[in-house]
Amino acid sequence: MTTWMLRRLIQAVFVMLAMTVIVFIGVNVIGDPVEILISPEADQAERARAVIALGLDKPLWEQYWRFLLGAVQGDLGRSFVFNEPALKLIAQRMPATLELALTAVLMSVVIGIPLGLYAGLKPDSIGGRLVMGASILGFSLPSFWIGLMLIMVFAVQLGWLPSTGRGQTAELFGVQWSFLTRDGLAHMAMPAFNLALGNIALVLRLTRAGVRENLPMDYVKFARAKGLSPNRVVFVHVLKNILIPIVTVVGLEIGGLIAFAVVTESVFAWPGMGKLIIDSINVLDRPVIVAYLMMIVVLFIVINLLVDLLYTVLDPRVRLETRE
Amino acid sequence: MSELTLDVQGLSTHFFTRAGVVRAVDDISFSVPRGRVLGLVGESGSGKSVTGFSVIGLVDPPGRITAGKILFQGRDLTKLDERDLRDLRGNRIAMIFQDPMMTLNPVLRIDTQMIETVLAHDSVSRSSARERARDALGMVGIPSPEERLNAYPHQFSGGMRQRVAIAIALLHRPDLIIADEPTTALDVTIQAQILAEVQKLAREVGTALIWITHDLSVIAGLADDIAVMYAGRIVETGRVEEVLDRPLHPYTHGLIGSVPSRNARGQRLRQIPGMTPSLLNLPPGCAFRSRCPRADAACEQDPPDSHPLEGRTLRCFHPQLEMVA
Numbered sequence: 115m116t117t118w119m120l121r122r123l124i125q126a127v128f129v130m131l132a133m134t135v136i137v138f139i140g141v142n143v144i145g146d147p148v149e150i151l152i153s154p155e156a157d158q159a160e161r162a163r164a165v166i167a168l169g170l171d172k173p174l175w176e177q178y179w180r181f182l183l184g185a186v187q188g189d190l191g192r193s194f195v196f197n198e199p200a201l202k203l204i205a206q207r208m209p210a211t212l213e214l215a216l217t218a219v220l221m222s223v224v225i226g227i228p229l230g231l232y233a234g235l236k237p238d239s240i241g242g243r244l245v246m247g248a249s250i251l252g253f254s255l256p257s258f259w260i261g262l263m264l265i266m267v268f269a270v271q272l273g274w275l276p277s278t279g280r281g282q283t284a285e286l287f288g289v290q291w292s293f294l295t296r297d298g299l300a301h302m303a304m305p306a307f308n309l310a311l312g313n314i315a316l317v318l319r320l321t322r323a324g325v326r327e328n329l330p331m332d333y334v335k336f337a338r339a340k341g342l343s344p345n346r347v348v349f350v351h352v353l354k355n356i357l358i359p360i361v362t363v364v365g366l367e368i369g370g371l372i373a374f375a376v377v378t379e380s381v382f383a384w385p386g387m388g389k390l391i392i393d394s395i396n397v398l399d400r401p402v403i404v405a406y407l408m409m410i411v412v413l414f415i416v417i418n419l420l421v422d423l424l425y426t427v428l429d430p431r432v433r434l435e436t437r438e
Numbered sequence: 439m440s441e442l443t444l445d446v447q448g449l450s451t452h453f454f455t456r457a458g459v460v461r462a463v464d465d466i467s468f469s470v471p472r473g474r475v476l477g478l479v480g481e482s483g484s485g486k487s488v489t490g491f492s493v494i495g496l497v498d499p500p501g502r503i504t505a506g507k508i509l510f511q512g513r514d515l516t517k518l519d520e521r522d523l524r525d526l527r528g529n530r531i532a533m534i535f536q537d538p539m540m541t542l543n544p545v546l547r548i549d550t551q552m553i554e555t556v557l558a559h560d561s562v563s564r565s566s567a568r569e570r571a572r573d574a575l576g577m578v579g580i581p582s583p584e585e586r587l588n589a590y591p592h593q594f595s596g597g598m599r600q601r602v603a604i605a606i607a608l609l610h611r612p613d614l615i616i617a618d619e620p621t622t623a624l625d626v627t628i629q630a631q632i633l634a635e636v637q638k639l640a641r642e643v644g645t646a647l648i649w650i651t652h653d654l655s656v657i658a659g660l661a662d663d664i665a666v667m668y669a670g671r672i673v674e675t676g677r678v679e680e681v682l683d684r685p686l687h688p689y690t691h692g693l694i695g696s697v698p699s700r701n702a703r704g705q706r707l708r709q710i711p712g713m714t715p716s717l718l719n720l721p722p723g724c725a726f727r728s729r730c731p732r733a734d735a736a737c738e739q740d741p742p743d744s745h746p747l748e749g750r751t752l753r754c755f756h757p758q759l760e761m762v763a
Contacts, residue, residue, distance in 0.1 A: 331540065332535050332536075332537060332540035332541045333540060333541055333542060333543045333544070335496060335535070336533075336535055336541040336542070336603070337543065338496055338527070339494055339496060339527055339528060339532070339533040339535075340527065340528035340532075340554070340555040340558060340606060341524050341525065341526070341527035341528030341529055341555070341558045341559060342524075342528070342554060342555070342558050343524070343558070346554065346558075350546070350554075351543050351546070354543075354545045354546065355543070355544070355545055428545065429544075429545055430544075430545060430547075430590040430592065431544065431590070431592045
């Protein structure tokens, strides 16, 4: 276990190093932030001073080296636009995105698994077919369009739910959260559902496929031959077997949801990280872009680690240590 | 000993597929007295397993029992609803499956899978259920059962897994065990051990046993009675030594002839020409007639049950009544 952990950590360091190189070259290719940040009226001397102040006069390898040195000490640079540490900017926006994404994941599991079980156990029923048909829509309709439709129906016409912002927040561990207040929850309902929709469809289809695959297996028939109730067969024997692919996908999707909640956050004006990154890309705020992408890499690494650990809980055949 | 644990009369189990009706089991009758072992023999696809699943009430759609009675200790199982059947399953009637690698749930510990079986039928405490599970494991010859209870199926070999499955089947000391080729997937030494143990247990507990197999040599050493199945029908029944010594049906004859034997070393193995017919839309008449050396026009009619010898049932117009050399 410890060797396994250690190896994973070393791997993670290399992944992050590789990522910084790619990101650093990437942000240099998309454009020159000086053109956007400095007013067109500025004279040559002012420009030169600004370039030096931002550290853009140095060659790329030196900029990279300085970034690395800072990163090791937990400093990912200062935003060109806000003149604040990039990490702090991101940290401020993170709780909003985090709670949105986690709520969406919760929704996809709580709605997706039961519907998938139903569709898998009764594949020929009208309900089962309807669920499967609807899941195709959940997959294929663009999320921005669904977001707009949700706003139109529930905010504009019915007036049941607010359409923008986080609403009232409450403090927990020194951070403001929306899910702690009624108003905040009301604000979160639509964007979270919007974000979850694709994943509900995904989890649903995975669950159904797993059920269809496992039901004809001998162990299911044997469990029935032991005289167990249908509920025990489905919810203990089958469910535990199909949970493995679901955990994999849901784990990866958490990262995806956090990293790419951009569209939903834009549609519902949700003040999260996604909005920050879009704004930063528009003004070529390099430190923020780099810091954000680094955060996402760390996030994916942590999630993958957790998923691997979860496997060992779910599937006894998986052991992390290679036996001598 | 005339008390019948199981008496199956005119059982038919058909599968209603899109391509047509598959008569997997077609009007079969047999019985198993208390404490006796019935060997149900036949080729793959002859309906042996479906017969087993019919008795325990686990025929899945599109399959359905279409006719007949399954009298278990006098109660007709085909008339019972799902709840009552569930009370019998694993409790009074148990089943052991063919492939021990597939029958245990890979992600649940052995104790979970055994305790749940005890608790499904008896309201006892978890700890006493666990004790029963441990005793059952010990009974089938699993060393240090207390520790093995905490193991997962993948930590057992195939033979050990089959012992676990047998232990699960024995938990409630059932009156009837249906064993569906339980030793086919195991190597010969393990097979011999398991056969000996099952036989011993059946004798001690008084359990009736249906042993489904295609392996006549297993039947010869284990069973009291034999029923030979072909294309969904039972073509011949009788006491095992009588049937094996003097097969009456040409199919049984061919089946015995195709068992490799030391006396016939170096000779070509005899085989039955042709293949089992498709059970889909099987034409009336004797299903074996296309492969049978004795078939004639009469065989296009369904042969009725006859009793040419004491204690024997036969479905054939042209039984091999002369003695085999």
